[in-house]
Amino acid sequence: MIDFEPWDRLLHQYVDRKGRVDYFAWKTEQPQVLDDWLQSKKHLHLNSQLTVMEELTLWINLYNAFTISTILKQYPLKSILPNFLGIPNWLAFLWFFQRPIYEIFGNRYSLAQIENQILRNKLKEPRIHFAIVCASIGCPLLRAGAYFPEQVMQQLDEDAYRFINNSQKVYYDFDSQKLYCNKIFKWYRQDFLQVAPSIPEYINSYLKTDLPLSAATQISYLDYDWSLNQRIS
Known part of the structure; x- marks a missing residue:
């Protein structure tokens, strides 16, 4: 199981109680910390004996960390929906979720794979829709802290309640x-x-x-x- 304390510290530092992310401060002060932390985990072995709570914790945290890492690389930007001459670029938008660029456990994943194949189809937990974020105002607010196995069920209930x-x-x-x-x-x-x-x-x-x-x-x-x-x- 990954130690999510470094991710937890970053969230506490750069996410406020309303779920808003201070990308400017994050990119100015610690632009590489999150990406370096994720890179250090990409060759880890995935434990096949994880409990449901451990799997939920693992993949919700990774989904959100991968998303925020990508936004930090692209920041500043006004929207996660790109546009060209005022016209929404839906192809580039879909590619944001579909491209398998996130390396972990010796494999490459897309955000869509993590969401649909693991969190939805395998774990079948509808409350993940109040926890995983696409970094937009319309999506769930980012929790100002990581998820942990012993708390994740309560955390998901809190997320559903807040949303x-x-x-x-x-x-x-x-x-x-x-x-x-x-x-x-x-x-x-x-x-x-x-x-x-x-x-x-x-x-x-x-x-x-x-x-x-x-x-x-x-x-x-x-x-x-x-x-x-x-x-x-």
Whole structure:
């Protein structure tokens, strides 16, 4: 199992309580620390006897560390969705997730492989959608600390609670009786339906206020903000 204390220290230093990342300070003060740490791990042997909690911890941390490492190399940038002459470059955007450039355990992985093949298909944990980040404002907020096996289930519950009770991600309009949701609930609908009868009922299980939500509740999906989730120093 990888020692995630160095990653944990970096997150505590450069991520605030609102999940915003101070990329400017990070790149100015410690531009190579994260990348060097990841490079030092690429030839490690993957233990085949890891528990589910250890695997969740391992791959959530690696996904986020790989993402932030890539953003630091490209920083400064305004959005993770590139554009050319004002037109979104979806090909370059998809390549960000699909290219197998991350070396670990003697193999190369893409972010999409880690997310889909391991975290979703193998571990089948829908709460990872509130934990892994693409570095945009629309995605989950980055936790100001690493995940650890003895805490990961509680951490994922905290992530789900924080995401669902954030009015920029989820809110209910009493006048229209419509539930407005982040598009994560659309894109990964089937993951959430593995553990709940409907999306509104899944959301309701984490809300801190009692809302009249049921399988019949109408859903509208919010526009996704691909702007970089950053804190301005």
